Amino acid sequence: xxxxxxxxxxxxxxxxxxxxxxxxxxxxxxxxPEIKPGQFVNVEIKDASEIFLRRPFSxxxxxxxxxxxxxxxxxxxxxxxKLTQIEAGDSISLVYPLGKSFTYPKKNDRILLIGGGSGVAxxxxxxxxxxxxxxxxxxxxxxxxxxxxxxxxxxxxxxxLHYASEDGSIGEKGFVTQHSVFTTxxxxxxxxxxxGPDGMMRAIAKEAKTAEVFCEVSLENLMAxxxxxxxxxxxxxxxxxxxxxxxxxxxxxxxxxx
Amino acid sequence: MVNLKxxxxxxxxxNPVTLASGTCGFAREIxxxxxxxxxxxxxxxxxxxxxxxGNAYPRMAETPSGMLNAVGLQNKGIDYFIDNIYPEIKDxxxxxxxxxxxxxxxxxxxLTEKVNELDNIQAIELNISCPNVKExxxxxxxxxxxxxxxxxxxxxxxNKTMIVKLSPNVTDITEIAKAVEGQxxxxxxxxxxxxxxxxxxxxxTPKLSTITGGLxxxxxxxxxxxxxxxxxNAVKIPVVGIGGIxxxxxxxxxxLAGASVIQVGTAIFTDPMIPLKIVEGIEDYMKRHNMQSxxxxxxxxxx
Numbered sequence: 338x339x340x341x342x343x344x345x346x347x348x349x350x351x352x353x354x355x356x357x358x359x360x361x362x363x364x365x366x367x368x369x370p371e372i373k374p375g376q377f378v379n380v381e382i383k384d385a386s387e388i389f390l391r392r393p394f395s396x397x398x399x400x401x402x403x404x405x406x407x408x409x410x411x412x413x414x415x416x417x418x419k420l421t422q423i424e425a426g427d428s429i430s431l432v433y434p435l436g437k438s439f440t441y442p443k444k445n446d447r448i449l450l451i452g453g454g455s456g457v458a459x460x461x462x463x464x465x466x467x468x469x470x471x472x473x474x475x476x477x478x479x480x481x482x483x484x485x486x487x488x489x490x491x492x493x494x495x496x497x498l499h500y501a502s503e504d505g506s507i508g509e510k511g512f513v514t515q516h517s518v519f520t521t522x523x524x525x526x527x528x529x530x531x532x533g534p535d536g537m538m539r540a541i542a543k544e545a546k547t548a549e550v551f552c553e554v555s556l557e558n559l560m561a562x563x564x565x566x567x568x569x570x571x572x573x574x575x576x577x578x579x580x581x582x583x584x585x586x587x588x589x590x591x592x593x594x595x
Numbered sequence: 596m597v598n599l600k601x602x603x604x605x606x607x608x609x610n611p612v613t614l615a616s617g618t619c620g621f622a623r624e625i626x627x628x629x630x631x632x633x634x635x636x637x638x639x640x641x642x643x644x645x646x647x648x649g650n651a652y653p654r655m656a657e658t659p660s661g662m663l664n665a666v667g668l669q670n671k672g673i674d675y676f677i678d679n680i681y682p683e684i685k686d687x688x689x690x691x692x693x694x695x696x697x698x699x700x701x702x703x704x705x706l707t708e709k710v711n712e713l714d715n716i717q718a719i720e721l722n723i724s725c726p727n728v729k730e731x732x733x734x735x736x737x738x739x740x741x742x743x744x745x746x747x748x749x750x751x752x753x754n755k756t757m758i759v760k761l762s763p764n765v766t767d768i769t770e771i772a773k774a775v776e777g778q779x780x781x782x783x784x785x786x787x788x789x790x791x792x793x794x795x796x797x798x799x800t801p802k803l804s805t806i807t808g809g810l811x812x813x814x815x816x817x818x819x820x821x822x823x824x825x826x827x828n829a830v831k832i833p834v835v836g837i838g839g840i841x842x843x844x845x846x847x848x849x850x851l852a853g854a855s856v857i858q859v860g861t862a863i864f865t866d867p868m869i870p871l872k873i874v875e876g877i878e879d880y881m882k883r884h885n886m887q888s889x890x891x892x893x894x895x896x897x898x
Contacts, residue, residue, distance in 0.1 A: 340627060341627045341628055342628070343628065343866060343867060343868045381866070386660075387659060388657070389657055389658075389659075389661060389662060389812060389813075389865065390657050390662060390864060391864075430866070432866075432867065558652060559652075559655055560655075561662060561664075562618075562863065562867075563864075564624055564627065564628075564867065565620055566617075566618055566619055566620040566624050566625075566863065566864075567617070567664065567666070567864055568617075568640075568649065568654070568666045568669050569655035569664060569666065570652075571649070571652055571654065571669070572652070573652075577646075578648050578649060578669055583624075
């Protein structure tokens with residue numbers, strides 16, 4: 338059993354990263370519980386009569402000394418749009434920490450982390466937490482154009498950064514699965530992790546399966562509660578329908594019916 | 596010190612705040628936030644004789660002041676519950692009530708016989724109102740003969756407290772309530788969800804895999820409240836009030852309308868702490884109104 342909390346945080350910063358992504362940093366008066374890459378929070382959307390349920394977001398960074406955590410919010414619908422209008426000093430309620438984390442790499446593992454769009458958040462968090470030397474960690478980021486990429490240059494301290502864009506405006510042109518880092522020698526990696534659009538993760542999973550490389554993906558099915566009681570966010574797996582919120586959101590691709 | 600204890604037939608609740616089936620798992624999910632013993636009871640996830648995978652994804656859609664669900668009674672079956680879940684939860688200091696479901700009367704009976712053997716479960720909620728299954732479920736609960744038949748047959752094999760959960764998708768809910776009372780129900784709980792629908796206009800497709808689903812949340816509260824009031828006036832057995840309860844004021848309204856116990860449901864998805872706030876709110880209300888016992892609220896509507 339993992340302890341979960343409903344906690345009011347205060348917004349420290351809401352920074353626009355590009356046309357659709359925002360970085361929201363929040364602070365708690367309480368000591369933060371341990372939070373691992375891949376876990377998520379379920380956020381209350383205040384003052385929006387048309388929005389009834391919370392919205393789930395991956396955790397991007399945790400600072401236990403400052404009692405802060407951050408999320409990258411991509412505007413997808415009414416809820417996320419409303420949330421990006423939040424301002425420093427506002428109060429925000431979280432149900433957290435939710436879900437299972439990625440499997441940590443072993444010492445000496447070579448890993449490839451692939452993030453699409455706002456799916457970069459847990460990938461960067463995992464790169465930082467992995468404790469591996471830079472040369473063992475490749476991060477491959479995909480987006481439609483350079484404008485859609487989130488600036489993450491500071492993560493070059495933790496990993497080799499590679500970019501793919503559909504229009505070729507940054508990095509290699511094409512999807513992440515067409516990028517040379519992905520196509521050259523997938524077997525060179527001990528573990529592949531991915532977070533992003535469904536189509537992207539399925540394409541990655543297919544290649545990882547063929548190459549017989551350990552691969553975990555983070556799913557984002559529609560959910561209501563976030564803690565395993567509503568049974569709405571189910572994903573068919575080898576164990577039957579499982580909850581993305583409690584059995585995931587991270588799944589080994591071999592468990593999925595993909 | 597106010598007295599929050601209520602009785603439902605032979606069943607004593609330390610306070611009238613319970614959690615609705617399908618919104619509190621098997622109480623252990625709530626235990627990750629707080630002690631389930633702080634609440635009067637937990638109506639556990641709908642259980643069937645055999646494992647059920649439930650319906651296909653997508654199973655939910657947010658709607659104004661509420662949501663639709665079409666889970667379809669996903670559960671691992673009663674034997675899995677008895678072997679793997681019951682030992683973990685049986686000593687929670689609260690009323691644990693199993694929500695019993697079946698596609699056939701034989702299923703209901705076989706399941707109830709197994710539940711009857713569980714010492715720490717002193718009641719069942721007989722669900723004849725699930726709108727999200729093809730067979731059984733609501734089919735029994737929308738006619739008087741169907742509701743009577745299931746209630747009568749289950750009554751024969753169950754000697755503890757039997758609460759029958761009613762569907763609002765009927766012409767006159769008081770007729771169904773009286774029908775199950777006549778067959779030995781100890782209490783009725785109402786309402787289950789309203790059969791409803793949501794469409795994505797852009798893709799021109801239904802938002803649920805099952806096309807229709809059950810509507811819950813504050814959107815249904817005024818209708819549920821009206822039905823609870825009607826039923827409480829039509830039957831002699833105690834009533835459990837359910838439907839869009841989000842705060843203490845809502846809970847008190849249901850009790851004034853005649854509910855002895857209330858269930859908090861969809862509200863838990865928005866904030867799992869709401870049930871505790873409702874317990875505090877009821878205490879506060881009683882102090883403000885100089886009430887010693889919570890029973891003074893029940894049926895206290897002034898006309």
